[in-house]
Amino acid sequence: MEIRLSEKELQFFIEKNGESEVKFEITGLDEFLVHHPKATVSCRLLEYTARTFVIGYDLGFWKNLAVNWFVKLEKEGIIWDKKQKRFEIDPFSFLPEKEKIATQEFTIEKLSLEPGMMVVRLGIIPS
Numbered sequence: 001m002e003i004r005l006s007e008k009e010l011q012f013f014i015e016k017n018g019e020s021e022v023k024f025e026i027t028g029l030d031e032f033l034v035h036h037p038k039a040t041v042s043c044r045l046l047e048y049t050a051r052t053f054v055i056g057y058d059l060g061f062w063k064n065l066a067v068n069w070f071v072k073l074e075k076e077g078i079i080w081d082k083k084q085k086r087f088e089i090d091p092f093s094f095l096p097e098k099e100k101i102a103t104q105e106f107t108i109e110k111l112s113l114e115p116g117m118m119v120v121r122l123g124i125i126p127s
Contacts, residue, residue, distance in 0.1 A: 002110075003120045010118060017094075030113045039063055046086065050107040050125075056086045 005013075011024050023035040030045040039059070046054040059067060068082050077093030080086075092103050110121035 001122045003122070005118045005120070007116050026113050026115060026117070028113075028115070032113055045111065045113055048108050048111040051092060052088050052090045053108065053111050054086055054088050056084075058085065 007024065007026050014022055014024050021037050025033045025035065027033055027042075032043050032045075034041045034043060034057075042058045044056050044058075046056045048054070064085070073080050077090040079088040081088070092100060092106065095103060105125045107123045107125055108120065109123040110119065112119050
């Protein structure tokens with residue numbers, strides 16, 4: 001199954017599940033910007049596995065130092081490696097319990113950002 005989400009749809013998802021003042025902009029193949037009122041962060045999709053994906057980010061020295069000291073992110077399904085400047089995300093863990101059970105055999109076969117959209121291809125773990 002392939003899911004294509006436009007940049008506008010991704011922005012809607014971010015606003016409904018996070019902060020409304022955060023803006024998302026795809027800038028190239030597997031690259032995007034996150035515009036927050038306090039900073040703009042350059043990000044890149046680094047890799048993906050069967051159930052997770054990894055996003056790297058780039059901040060200047062002082063901004064990164066401030067983020068490391070003052071920002072805490074404790075959310076199920078997100079592992080933040082501040083030293084490596086990356087997030088490992090399990091998108092299936094964000095689902096309600098009923099949907100978690102229904103998708104426990106799904107795998108990520110492809111995940112990419114293309115100009116104007118995100119493409120996700122899901123497969124099913126063979127029994």
